[in-house]
Amino acid sequence: MSLWRLEWLRLIRTKRWIALVGVFVFFGLLGPLTARYLGEIIDFAGGELEGATIEFPPPVPADGMTQFVSNAMQIGTLVAVIVAAGALAFDAIPEMGVFLRTRVESVREILVPRVVVTTAAVLVAFLLGAFTAWYETWALIGAPDAGAVMAGIGFGLIFLVFVIALVAMIAGRAKSVLGTVMIAVVVLLVMPIIGVVEAVGRWLPTHLAGALGALPAGAAEASDYAGAVVVTTLAIVLFLWLAVRLAEHREL
């Protein structure tokens, strides 16, 4: 039983992997489906609103990915935050922290498996969801531009790594799992609000979250995300360094 196996068992036995994979794959299935049949769904519901007829343009392949991103990157990110906080806030129950901390040379030995395994699980879940959405979009609507989809997936992955690093840093200070989740959610909610100012928003990590919708739709070029990639990468490195520092200096 190593600390790596401990994290694997945490995912499996607590069924957290089901929550992660379930939410991303669910929206991967639902997104293209709603994009393809939204007009029919509205027609089925009456198709009128106070006398006005609602008409939708024929769906295009990018719509499938946009629908996936708009749902998965909100609910999916929230689930990722909760799963990550459950693993990374290991001092939330001080007696558990004592058990682990007094048996390792450095807190890094505890932190690294938790960050790596949680990140891997979140990224795999996102990839499964994205590929599900991509396949279903191709089957129902048509093939979106493969290069744009791949780039969008890459940016989405970087954003999710940022989310885990953010949670790791917050867990080094917060006193509970709930506190860690709440602070992380507030930070992730505030960033898009700040990002309303376009000159600022294009540099923020949250800008990457929508790339999988914007790139296939032709609303953005991959190069538009360069600034956000640089800032996000720097933030990931900084947050992980801070996570180790804060955990090392924490007193139980």
Added chain:
Amino acid sequence: MIETRDLVKAYGSTVAVDHVDLRVEEGSVYGLVGPNGAGKTTLLGLLAGLRQPDSGTQRIEASRGEIAVLSDTPRFDAWLTGREVVALAARLMVGEVDDGRVQEVLEESGIEDAADRAVAGYSRGMLQRLGVAATVVGSPRLVLLDEPASALDPLGRREVLDLVSRLRGTATVLFSSHILADVQEVCDTVGIMDRGKLLFQGPITDLLVGSAVPSYLVRLRPPVEPVVEALKAHDWVVGVEQRGSEEVVVRVDRLEDVESRLAPALAAAGARVVSLGPEAVSLEQAFLELTR
């Protein structure tokens, strides 16, 4: 094995550990005694590296991997089995898992029947036993135990005390408790803490002999009140305490006084003496005198 000098740890205006000079000899079983809030857990936390002192120094002659710590209410991931918890502790301490050794400590701790059940179903006492198993599995050189028997029923407490006794000779044990009988039973050295200060440390026998005022317990036929008044009149008597209707405790500065003068004084007071002799001082009495 452990030596601290002027160790201080404060939380705001509360000084949890106040200039403590602790000395724990290698191979000893050291009992750290004190009321709740005395600073025992904070001191153990400092020694375990879980807290940083504000000032002072501490020297521990054991590497990180040779020290095992057990908190007062151990908790583990609820979805692990007891066996997995002990195996994890062994892996972290010695780098490998000897299944035979894991089984051995599970049996010694009395939880082998529940070893393959999830920890979620364990009672508080079982968690304490599991904590003990996870502590000793790595054969540590230094064991820091924070109130290890506080949550256990009498049988479980007996087993934990036996386990601590068995560690004597193979490990140095620093054992905090507010149950004085436990300390008196298994420890050879005692440290008494109160309000962050270490009031006494040394062999238990030194404490019992040295800290208490010499006193004699006199059993006599009632009425005892006239005898109490007569004894109080003597200048060599420090104090006289009546206990119930047939006992009197006489405190003096020097045992020689009581040995040569008490019998004539009792006779002069007309006391009908049943028995008299030096009063045995318990750790509890010595503790109360020091912390009063």
